[in-house]
Structure formats: structure tokens, C-alpha cells
Amino acid sequence: MMKLDGALFPWRFRLVLGLLGLMVLGISAQIIYLQLIDDDFLKGQGDARSLRHxxxxxxxxxxxxxxxxxxxxxxxxxxxxxxxxxxxxxxxxxxxxxxxxxxxxxxxxxxxxxxxxxxxxxxxxxxxxxxxxxxxxxxxxxxxxxxxxxxxxxxxxxxxxxxxxxxxxxxxxxxxxxxxxxxxxxxxxxxxxxxxxxxxxxxxxxxxxxxxxxxxxxLSIDLRLQYLATRELRKAIQEQQAKAGSLVIMDVKTGEVLAMVNMPTYNPNNRRTMVPAAMRNRAIIDVFEPGSTMKPLSMSAALETGRWKPSDKVEVYPGSLQLGRYTIKDVSKSEGPVLDLTGILINSSNVGMSKVAFDVGGENIYRVMSSVGLGQYSGLGFPGERVGNLPNHREWHKAETATLSYGYGLSVTALQLVHAYATLANHGRLVPLSILKVDRPPENRQVIPQNVADTIQGMLQQVIEAPRGVYRAQVPGYHVAGKSGTARKATVGSRGYTENAYRSLFAGFGPMSDPRYAIVVVIDEPSAGGYFGGLVSAPVFSKVMSGTLRLMNIPPDNLQPAQQQASNTPAPAPMPAPTKGGRG
Structure with missing residues (x-):
């Protein structure tokens, strides 16, 4: 009888048993190694299944x-x-x-x-x-x-x-x-x-x-001024039944934006009912033709040439000027047939400004406007900022020169406009804009000769304080300077202007003893009876500038002597008729 216990293939059976034994020894050695000697692997595997970050x-x-x-x-x-x-x-x-x-x-x-x-x-x-x-x-x-x-x-x-x-x-x-x-x-x-x-x-x-x-x-803004500007702009929008508005306050010495307000606005804490139009920061996004607020810059170009001085006369009669098929008109009747340069600003004469511009040349006016930051980015890096448009023609024709001189044919933002006026207020020195608090005085550049800028300051002071000036912009106790503007709104998507749609503007600075703050007010499409900048925006400038100077503890520079106030002096002359302060 045959035995089946492996006797037939003894060497193969022993080989298999040996291999199995080696495998068991190897596995046992690996287990001992992982458990006793190198336990990091098992710990890592366990942590991967239970530890979380x-x-x-x-x-x-x-x-x-x-x-x-x-x-x-x-x-x-x-x-x-x-x-x-x-x-x-x-x-x-x-x-x-x-x-x-x-x-x-x-x-x-x-x-x-x-x-x-x-x-x-x-x-x-x-x-x-x-x-x-x-x-x-x-x-x-x-x-x-x-x-x-x-x-x-x-x-x-x-x-x-x-x-x-x-x-x-x-x-x-x-x-x-x-x-x-x-x-x-x-x-x-x-x-x-x-x-x-x-x-x-x-x-x-x-x-x-x-x-x-x-x-x-x-930030550079002062919350007190921000509240002041918001209150006055909201009130003006409601009273004038306007579509929108913007207001910017700037420190002319440091370039800091002290307040930037737009209407309509929204509540960032509750955005459920927010509409996209209310989110737009109009002061740096909306561009517009600045109208007569550009005349001081054009006048600066004239004075800088040395061929013009404030007392020089220009004939403005009969209040219109024909250039081919294009007619330049003055909005309101001037004091007389002849005006000096200050009178051109006071009466906001388009005809007078155009005749000065023809002598100066469009290139010189363009250079001054460009030097104060128009047509350029502000450098703030603010989302959505618009640069506007400042045309530079290869050949400057009379119509292009004239329209640029009184603020048409170009587009700016409210921020650019206040920056330009701050440069005039800072004796012609351009200071970089900032929406962050400035700890040290920034570098500045002399872009307009100081004597020219100082002369323009005096002329703009007369624009407010002269008998035919924009008296609604006056600030009790302070001498201030500024210029109103009224610009027709361009039609969206086509050439020409929208019927009965205007922007009312006022730009100014003060106090004149040492100009420190520049303010620009823009009211979009006022519809409660008037639209001239001197009628709509000038009162807002007056209230905001008055509040700003008092909040910032600026000493008054236009107070009557105490003894004169106590004496029985005659009453001051009555204010001019309201219609005389409403030109743009």
C-alpha cells in the first residue's frame, strides 16, 4: 500500500514549508519593527483617519x-x-x-x-x-x-x-x-x-x-465732515427734486479727501433692497462737462502768457459770437458792453472767455488743465474710477478753443474738479490725492506760477463778494472764493444734449487768509424751478464750507471790529436780486 505523506516529493514539500516559514518570520519581524521600533508609520496612518485640521x-x-x-x-x-x-x-x-x-x-x-x-x-x-x-x-x-x-x-x-x-x-x-x-x-x-x-x-x-x-x-475722511456733507447734500437733493448729487471736501495742503458723499446712497448693513444705481460712487465714476467752472483755469493760461492782466478789457456786446454755423451765447446780460477779466468771471461770460482764449490758444489752455490733473487718473486706485476726457487737437480751431475755455468738449469727475481747485488754492502747487490719512506733508509740484494762482484767487473771491457775484456762496465770518457752473447733460447713445437736463455745479475754497479746504458740489438734474449753479449748488457750498471751517477751528477772517458792531452803523446794502446770482 502506497504512503501519501510526502515521501514521493520530499524536497518540494520541505521547500514550500520553508518558504511559508520565512514569510511568517518576515511578517512577524515587520510587525515587531513597526510596533516597537518604528511606530511613526502606524501612528501616521491612524492620524490620517482620525486627526483633522x-x-x-x-x-x-x-x-x-x-x-x-x-x-x-x-x-x-x-x-x-x-x-x-x-x-x-x-x-x-x-x-x-x-x-x-x-x-x-x-x-x-x-x-x-x-x-x-x-x-x-x-x-x-x-x-x-x-x-x-x-x-x-x-x-x-x-x-x-x-x-x-x-x-x-x-x-x-x-x-x-x-x-x-x-x-x-x-x-x-x-x-x-x-x-x-x-x-x-x-x-x-x-x-x-x-x-x-x-x-x-x-x-x-x-x-x-x-x-x-x-x-x-x-482713511483720510473726517466722520464729522462726512455727516455734515451728507446732511446738506441730502437736503438739497430733496428741496431741488434732483436726480442725484455728489460733494467732495479736500484738504488743499495735504491732498487728503476729508469727505466724499453721493446721493442716492445705500445701507451696507442691509443690502436686501439695494439697487445697483445707488452703489455707484458718482464722485469718481460719473464724468460730466464742467461748464463755467473751467473758466478760472482758462484765465490762468491767459495770465501765464504775460499778455493779459486782470484789468484788461474785452468787448462782450451784444452777448453772442458767431463762429460759422456755431453761435456762442452768454446766459445772462452782462454789466456792460465791455468787461475786464475779473468781470468775465463774475458775469460768467462765454463770449468774453472765448475772445481771450482765441488770443491764448487752445494748446495753452489744454496744458494748464492737464497740469492740474484733468484727463488723468488720480492715483487712488479706487475701484471703477473714471479718467474723463481732455481733448488735445492737432490743430486747434476757434470753435474747439472756445468750447474748451468755458468747459464744454471735455469731461471730468467731481474728484478731478476739486483737485484742480485745490491746486489754485494751494498757490499753484499740485499735491497728490489720498483717501488714506497722511502722516507727513506730501511732495508737491508747482504746476501754475504762484503769482498767477494768487491772482486767480483774488478774482474768484470777487466772483462771490462783488455786487453781481454769487452771493449765495458767501460764508458768514469768512472770505471764500469760487465759481459756479451750469452744464447741459449730453444725450446717452447719440450726439447732442438732453432737453431740460442740467448739472448744477459749484467749486470753491477758503478761507482766503490761508486757503485750506476746497469743496465741489454737483447736483444732477434739479427740477424744482431753477438749475443754475449759483442758484442750486452755491447755497450747499456755503453751508458745508461754513460748517467745515468751524468744525476744524479755523479763525474767521471777515469779522467786523467789535466797536463797529456795537455802534449804530447804517444797515448793510440789500442783497442783489436772486436772479443775478444764478448764472453758470
Whole structure:
């Protein structure tokens, strides 16, 4: 009888047994090595299945005005999210969750059912920490919370166009929130935690990377002036039944924008009813023909040539000038058939300004306007900023020269206009614009000869204080200077101008003892009876300049002596008729 115990193939059987034995020894050695000697591998594999890194949110930097008043702050909020796949096993808790969230139970159930295969959906974002904790106290399986930050704007609609806002993910979307997003945004940290296979938090182990908060940003605006400008502009828009408006206040010495206001505006804390048109920062986005506010710059070009002086006379009779098929007209009747250069500004004579421009040449007027920043970017880096248009013709014909001299054929923004007037107020020195607080005096360039700029200052003072001047722009207790303007609105999409649609402008500065603040007021399409800049925008300039000088503690430079006030002096001459102060 044959034996089947391996005797037939003894060497093969022993070989297989030997190989199996070696394999067992190798596996045992590897187990011993991994368990006792090199245990990092198994620990790493275990950690990969249980250790997690969750982000630590970092709040955005604080935005303040120049005096440290908060304009944008970050507050902690609770965001609730759910794992619909995990929640499918406990549907009877869904109604309780819906009530705690303030949501319709049926709609929440429908949403959870529709996302049953997913492991993450947002339930609600931006709850207060107390509200979030109340929901988490229900201990509904599959419901989790995240700590986030939400932006809050204490000044509301007063600084909306300047500061802007952030989205739900705390990223800047408008204003300085967008322009300086990299500066304001914080760097999130990381925390290491231990979770089970279902994602439940077992233990908080350590912080592996600390969160880094965003940096503080101090703007140049003064919140007191911003409130003042907002109040007066809103009041003017309502009284004049206007479509929109802008107002900018600038420090002529430092180039800082102290206030920038637009109407209509919006509340960045509640954007549910916000319309896109209200979001536009009109002061730097809307371009327009500046009208007669350009005449002081054209007059600067004339004085700079040395061929003209303020007392030189120009014939303006009969108040119109024919250039081929193009007729130049004066809006109002002048004092007489002949005006000196100051009289041209006081009476806002297009005919007189055109005749001066013909002698000076369009190229010289273009050079002065370009030197004060027209047709150029401001350098602020503000989102959506428009550069406008300053034409430079190869050959300057009379019609092109004339229209440029009295503010047509070019387009500017309110910010560019206030920058130009600030240069005149600063004795012809151009200072870079800034929407951030300036700690040291900036470098400046002499772009208009000082004697010319100082002469224009005196002429613009007469524009307000002369008997036929824009008396509505006068500021009690102070000498100020400025020029009104009225510009027809161009038709959108075609040539020509819109019927009965105007922009009313006023640009000025003060006090004349030492000019410090420049202000520009733009009222878009006033419809309550008048539209001339001297009638509509000049009173706003007066109120805002008066409030600015007092808030900034600027000593009056136009007070009567105490003894003269106490004496029985005759009453001052009556104000001129209102129609004389309304030219543009």
C-alpha cells in the first residue's frame, strides 16, 4: 500500500514549508519593527483617519476715519451647516430644527431630502453666537457650527460709497474694502482635533497655526465732515427734486479727501433692497462737462502768457459770437458792453472767455488743465474710477478753443474738479490725492506760477463778494472764493444734449487768509424751478464750507471790529436780486 505523506516529493514539500516559514518570520519581524521600533508609520496612518485640521477664522482689519472713529468692524457670528446623509436616520428631529432656525419645516425637509447624498450644505449663516448656540443645544445629529466673522458698518449709508462692503465670505466687493482687500484680510489659522469615523469631535488637541488678524486702515475722511456733507447734500437733493448729487471736501495742503458723499446712497448693513444705481460712487465714476467752472483755469493760461492782466478789457456786446454755423451765447446780460477779466468771471461770460482764449490758444489752455490733473487718473486706485476726457487737437480751431475755455468738449469727475481747485488754492502747487490719512506733508509740484494762482484767487473771491457775484456762496465770518457752473447733460447713445437736463455745479475754497479746504458740489438734474449753479449748488457750498471751517477751528477772517458792531452803523446794502446770482 502506497504512503501519501510526502515521501514521493520530499524536497518540494520541505521547500514550500520553508518558504511559508520565512514569510511568517518576515511578517512577524515587520510587525515587531513597526510596533516597537518604528511606530511613526502606524501612528501616521491612524492620524490620517482620525486627526483633522479645522480652520481658525481671522477677522478683517478695522477701518477708521482720520480720528480713529470705526467705519467697518468685524463681529463674530455663527454659521450652521449640516450633513444631509447623516441626518437621514433621524428625520423626526427635523421639525424641531426648522423651528429653531425660523424656517418652514416642509421646506427644510424638502431641501434635506434633495441633498440626501451630500455631506455638506449650509443651513444658515450670520447668526449671533447666542442664536447659534440655541440651535446646537438641540443636539440634532448631523448639524454642526462654524465660527465666522461678519462685517458691520457703524456709519451706515453715510460712508457707504467710500468704505464699500464685503460678501458672505468676508471678501471685499466695493470701496476701500475691495481696493485694500489684501491689507484688511486676515490670515486664517489651523487647529488640530481628533474625530471619529462619523466626523464627531472627540478631542481638541492643539493649535498648529495661529490666526493673524487683518491690519487697521485709517482713511483720510473726517466722520464729522462726512455727516455734515451728507446732511446738506441730502437736503438739497430733496428741496431741488434732483436726480442725484455728489460733494467732495479736500484738504488743499495735504491732498487728503476729508469727505466724499453721493446721493442716492445705500445701507451696507442691509443690502436686501439695494439697487445697483445707488452703489455707484458718482464722485469718481460719473464724468460730466464742467461748464463755467473751467473758466478760472482758462484765465490762468491767459495770465501765464504775460499778455493779459486782470484789468484788461474785452468787448462782450451784444452777448453772442458767431463762429460759422456755431453761435456762442452768454446766459445772462452782462454789466456792460465791455468787461475786464475779473468781470468775465463774475458775469460768467462765454463770449468774453472765448475772445481771450482765441488770443491764448487752445494748446495753452489744454496744458494748464492737464497740469492740474484733468484727463488723468488720480492715483487712488479706487475701484471703477473714471479718467474723463481732455481733448488735445492737432490743430486747434476757434470753435474747439472756445468750447474748451468755458468747459464744454471735455469731461471730468467731481474728484478731478476739486483737485484742480485745490491746486489754485494751494498757490499753484499740485499735491497728490489720498483717501488714506497722511502722516507727513506730501511732495508737491508747482504746476501754475504762484503769482498767477494768487491772482486767480483774488478774482474768484470777487466772483462771490462783488455786487453781481454769487452771493449765495458767501460764508458768514469768512472770505471764500469760487465759481459756479451750469452744464447741459449730453444725450446717452447719440450726439447732442438732453432737453431740460442740467448739472448744477459749484467749486470753491477758503478761507482766503490761508486757503485750506476746497469743496465741489454737483447736483444732477434739479427740477424744482431753477438749475443754475449759483442758484442750486452755491447755497450747499456755503453751508458745508461754513460748517467745515468751524468744525476744524479755523479763525474767521471777515469779522467786523467789535466797536463797529456795537455802534449804530447804517444797515448793510440789500442783497442783489436772486436772479443775478444764478448764472453758470
Amino acid at each position: 479645522i480652520p481658525i477664522p481671522a477677522h478683517r482689519g478695522l477701518v477708521t476715519d482720520r480720528n480713529g472713529e470705526p467705519l467697518a468692524v468685524s463681529t463674530p457670528v455663527s454659521t450652521l451647516w449640516a450633513n444631509p446623509k447623516e441626518m437621514q436616520g433621524d428625520k423626526n428631529r427635523w421639525p424641531d430644527l426648522a423651528r429653531a432656525l425660523g424656517q418652514d419645516p416642509a421646506q427644510l425637509a424638502e431641501r434635506l431630502e434633495a441633498n440626501a447624498s451630500k455631506e455638506f450644505i449650509y443651513l444658515v449663516r450670520g447668526l449671533t453666537p447666542e442664536q447659534g448656540q440655541n440651535v446646537m443645544d438641540l443636539k440634532v445629529p448631523g448639524v454642526y457650527s462654524l465660527e465666522e466673522f461678519r462685517r458691520f458698518y457703524p456709519a451706515g449709508d453715510t460712508t457707504a460709497h467710500m468704505v464699500g462692503f464685503t460678501d458672505l465670505d468676508d471678501d471685499g466687493r466695493e470701496g476701500v474694502e475691495l481696493a485694500y482687500d489684501d491689507w484688511l484680510a486676515g490670515v486664517p489659522g489651523r487647529r488640530q482635533v481628533l474625530k471619529d469615523r462619523r466626523g464627531h469631535l472627540i478631542r481638541d488637541i492643539q493649535v498648529t497655526k495661529n490666526a493673524k488678524a487683518g491690519k487697521t486702515l485709517a
